[in-house]
Amino acid sequence: MSITTSAATTSPALSVSLDGVGRSFDGSRKVLRDIDLEIAAGEIVALLGPSGCGKSTLLRQVSGLDAPTAGTVRIDGAEVTGIDQRAAVAFQEPRLLPWRSIRRNVEVGLARHTDRAEGAARVEQLLELVQLSHASQLRPRQVSGGMAQRASLARALARNPGVLLLDEPFGALDALTRLTMQDLLLDIHAVEPATILFVTHDVEEALYLADRVVLLGVESGYKADSGAVIRSVITVPGKRPRDRGNAALAHLRAELLDGLGVSTHHPAHTL
Amino acid sequence: MRSSVPGRRSTIRELPLGARIALGAALPLALLALWQFIIVLDVVPSYRLPSPTAVFLAGVDLQNRGLLGIHVLISTQRVLIGFAVGSIVGLVVASFVGLSRLGRYLVSPFLSGVRSIPSLAWVPLLGLYLGINEDSKVTLIAIGAFFPVYTVVSHALRNTDPQLLEAGRAFGYSGVRLLGLVQLPSAIPSVVSGLRLALAQSWLFLVAGELLGASMGLGFLLTDSNNNGRIDRLFLTILLLGLLGIITDAIVGVLERFLLKRWGA
Ligand SMILES: Nc1ncnc2c1ncn2[C@@H]1O[C@H](COP(=O)(O)OP(=O)(O)OP(=O)(O)O)[C@@H](O)[C@H]1O
Ligand SMILES: [Mg+2]
Numbered sequence: 001m002s003i004t005t006s007a008a009t010t011s012p013a014l015s016v017s018l019d020g021v022g023r024s025f026d027g028s029r030k031v032l033r034d035i036d037l038e039i040a041a042g043e044i045v046a047l048l049g050p051s052g053c054g055k056s057t058l059l060r061q062v063s064g065l066d067a068p069t070a071g072t073v074r075i076d077g078a079e080v081t082g083i084d085q086r087a088a089v090a091f092q093e094p095r096l097l098p099w100r101s102i103r104r105n106v107e108v109g110l111a112r113h114t115d116r117a118e119g120a121a122r123v124e125q126l127l128e129l130v131q132l133s134h135a136s137q138l139r140p141r142q143v144s145g146g147m148a149q150r151a152s153l154a155r156a157l158a159r160n161p162g163v164l165l166l167d168e169p170f171g172a173l174d175a176l177t178r179l180t181m182q183d184l185l186l187d188i189h190a191v192e193p194a195t196i197l198f199v200t201h202d203v204e205e206a207l208y209l210a211d212r213v214v215l216l217g218v219e220s221g222y223k224a225d226s227g228a229v230i231r232s233v234i235t236v237p238g239k240r241p242r243d244r245g246n247a248a249l250a251h252l253r254a255e256l257l258d259g260l261g262v263s264t265h266h267p268a269h270t271l
Numbered sequence: 272m273r274s275s276v277p278g279r280r281s282t283i284r285e286l287p288l289g290a291r292i293a294l295g296a297a298l299p300l301a302l303l304a305l306w307q308f309i310i311v312l313d314v315v316p317s318y319r320l321p322s323p324t325a326v327f328l329a330g331v332d333l334q335n336r337g338l339l340g341i342h343v344l345i346s347t348q349r350v351l352i353g354f355a356v357g358s359i360v361g362l363v364v365a366s367f368v369g370l371s372r373l374g375r376y377l378v379s380p381f382l383s384g385v386r387s388i389p390s391l392a393w394v395p396l397l398g399l400y401l402g403i404n405e406d407s408k409v410t411l412i413a414i415g416a417f418f419p420v421y422t423v424v425s426h427a428l429r430n431t432d433p434q435l436l437e438a439g440r441a442f443g444y445s446g447v448r449l450l451g452l453v454q455l456p457s458a459i460p461s462v463v464s465g466l467r468l469a470l471a472q473s474w475l476f477l478v479a480g481e482l483l484g485a486s487m488g489l490g491f492l493l494t495d496s497n498n499n500g501r502i503d504r505l506f507l508t509i510l511l512l513g514l515l516g517i518i519t520d521a522i523v524g525v526l527e528r529f530l531l532k533r534w535g536a
Contacts, residue, residue, distance in 0.1 A: 065441055085443050095438040099456050099534045108442050108452065155442070 013042035013195045014086055014162030016062060020071030022227060023057055030227030031057050035071070037214065037230065041162075042193040046206035049216030050260060053228040055199040056092055058216070059165045062197060063087045075163055085111070088161035090169050092199075094148035096140040102151045103127060103136040109158030126154040129184065145172040150181065157188065166198035170205065179244075182209055186240055203256045207236055207249050215259045231259055321503040326510070329503040343511065346477055346488040349405070350519070353412025353480075354473040358466055360413070361420030368421075369428025370454065379425070386418050390479040403484035411483070415476030419468035427461030428454055459534035463527045470523055474516050489515075 021035040031054040039045050047055045060066035061073050064084040073080040075087060088109065096105045106126055110119045127133045130150040135143055143151070149172045156164060169185070170178045182205060189196060200206050206213045215231040218224055234252055236242075242249075286294070303323060309315060310322040317325070333339040364382075367374035393411055401407035431454045439453045481490025489508050496504035 063441060065437060083440055083443070089441050091434070091438060091441075093434065095434050097435060097438075097453065097456070099459075108439070108444075112443055159442075 012162060013193045014076040015039060015041045016163055016195055016197065017074045017077075018061070018071065019074070021058075021061055021068045021073060022070035023054070023061060023066070024069050024227070029225050032061075032068075032229075033070070033227035034229055037233075039195055039197060041076075041195055043212070044189065044196040044198070044210045046210035046213045047197065047199045047216060048201070048203065048206050048213055048256060048260065049228065049231075051201075053216050053218065055216055056167050059089070059167055059197065059199060062163065063089045063165050065089070085159075086161065087163040087165055088156040088159055089165045090149075090152045090156040090167060092167040092171070094140065094145075094152040094172075096148055096151055096155075098140050101137050101139060102132055102143065102147075105140065105151055106154045106158055109155035111159040114159075122158060123154075126157055129157075129188065130154045130181075146174060146177055149173065153181075157192075160192055161194055164194040164196045164198075166196065168199050168201065171201070178205075183241070185209065203253055203260070204244070206256070207252060208242055208244060209240075210236055212236065213252075213256060215256060217259065318500070318502060321506055325503045326506045329501070329507050333504070333507075341487055342489050342492050343515070346481070346490065347515065349408050349412060349480065349488065350470075350473045350477050350515075353409045353476070354416045354470055356409065357413035357416025357473070358420045358469050361417040361465070361469065362424060362462070364417075365421045365424035365428065369425040369458075370450065375429070382418075382421065386422070390415060390476050391482075394479055394482055398483050407483050408477075408480035408485065411480040412473045412476045415472045416469040419472055420462075420465040423461050423465035423468065424458060427458040431457050456534050459530055463523075463530050467520065467523050467527065470519055471516060474512060474519075478512070 016037075016039040018035050018037040022030065022033040024030040024033075035058065037045075047058065049055050057066065061068045062075070062080065064073075064080045064082050064087070067081075075084060096102070097108070100108075103123060106123045107119065110122065114122070124133075127136050130153055132143075132147060132150055132154065135147060140148055140151070149169065153166070153169050156166070170181050173181060185196075186209065198209070213234045213236060215234070216228050217231045218226060218228050219231070232255075234256065236252065237248065238246065285291075306320075307323055309320065321329075330339060333342070364378065368379050368382075369375075390411065393414060397407040397411055401410060435453050435457065436449070439449050444452050477488070478490040478493060481488045482494060485491040489512055492504060493508045496502070496508060
């Protein structure tokens with residue numbers, strides 16, 4: 001699939017930096033603590049971790065939808081205070097407006113003051129990209145969960161953000177569409193190189209898409225409400241697009257699954 | 272497993288119009304048959320229960336004197352004006368209470384007090400301050416129409432899906448733009464049901480309003496017939512009120528279908 005883009009819609013990717021970021025709820029219950037992470041402009045970073053460990057919460061700190069109780073988040077060197085329009089989010093749930101058609105939902109993502117014709121063209125192009133042109137007139141309740149999720153992805157892409165925050169963007173897709181959409185995301189990234197921070201539960205997906213994989217979780221020996229930290233950061237070798245069956249990644253896969261507490265029955269671990 | 276497939280409205284097939292009308296008319300017709308049956312059995316004296324024929328003739332009689340249309344028209348006019356005023360004010364106040372914290376804490380306790388005042392308690396006050404005229408009657412109906420709209424709509428605005436609100440904010444919407452994007456559209460179904468309740472309430476308050484020294488209207492006809500022992504006219508008026516309620520509700524129903532098609536989920 002080819003993507004065209006005009007100079008006017010191309011905004012540069014922006015770096016993201018987290019410095020001692022922590023978030024606790026109700027004063028005491030820590031969800032995140034001491035998160036230090038530098039993401040270079042244009043980099044793709046996967047966030048991996050057990051359910052409920054604070055992945056969505058971490059994304060919310062970067063988007064400015066939520067404020068950390070400790071530390072600072074910076075985009076392109078400038079501190080994030082409040083909802084930041086340099087970033088765009090695709091939520092874990094599609095969160096489409098039920099009374100708007102798919103097309104009009106994608107329009108919501110356009111930057112303010114976008115030229116009408118330019119905006120319409122952009123939306124058209126995105127709908128094609130996420131393979132929803134045929135469904136553009138339907139309401140969210142009339143489309144499948146996977147289609148709704150793709151619409152939500154298109155909405156996030158609409159403003160050509162410097163930072164793209166994706167919370168399990170392909171979670172509701174069937175295995176086949178999922179692979180197509182992964183390639184699509186890489187295509188988009190090649191043409192419009194945003195910095196991408198995405199959450200996934202899928203180790204394969206993380207290794208296929210990301211430059212680095214960040215494993216989030218509570219340190220062993222600590223109580224659950226002591227807050228999740230970065231357990232490890234893995235740099236994925238090789239250039240994209242990667243071979244999905246790459247054996248060289250097998251040990252990384254085992255390492256990550258191990259970090260997630262999944263037994264891999266890998267020779268190295270069955271000794 | 273996550274359940275991310277959005278809830279689809281189950282598609283219950285609509286019955287054909289003829290069947291719907293037949294079903295809707297079944298209970299009233301059965302009641303009419305029962306009524307006629309009791310008359311035929313002749314177990315209730317006619318000063319306690321007039322026959323359907325007598326009620327019909329009472330209507331014909333009023334019509335011949337040129338009064339029936341006037342009573343119906345003047346009452347309908349009062350209801351429509353009162354309903355329009357009351358629901359517009361209701362929408363405005365509901366927006367204030369539903370969208371601003373100040374509005375909520377300042378106005379809503381006061382209004383829940385006012386809401387509990389029964390319609391009959393307003394009658395002497397309105398008569399005293401506005402006089403025995405159209406204004407006082409229409410005002411009473413407006414009060415009746417105000418509360419359903421206010422209650423339902425302010426509740427809906429206050430309970431807008433926080434996830435959708437957050438999505439709107441994430442894409443740079445705030446204030447009036449966010450209101451137009453998320454809150455108002457999601458409140459539309461509530462606005463419609465509020466209006467429907469308000470219309471029904473307007474007819475209820477009409478009768479109380481026409482206790483205010485009216486010389487025309489169905490409420491007047493009701494009290495007048497009662498005072499004169501014209502039980503046939505009493506029955507006629509009750510039937511007319513029911514009929515008018517059905518007709519106006521059906522009109523709002525058409526509006527409802529249109530709005531829900533455009534703004535419903
Ligand atoms: N607004 C909030 N108020 C209180 N607690 C919250 C709030 N938001 C998140 N939490 C808590 O933070 C923790 C992490 O939630 P989060 O949604 O970030 O997890 P997650 O890693 O995204 O999980 P999943 O993989 O299941 O999506 C949970 O224990 C949750 O209860
Ligand atoms: Mg999550």
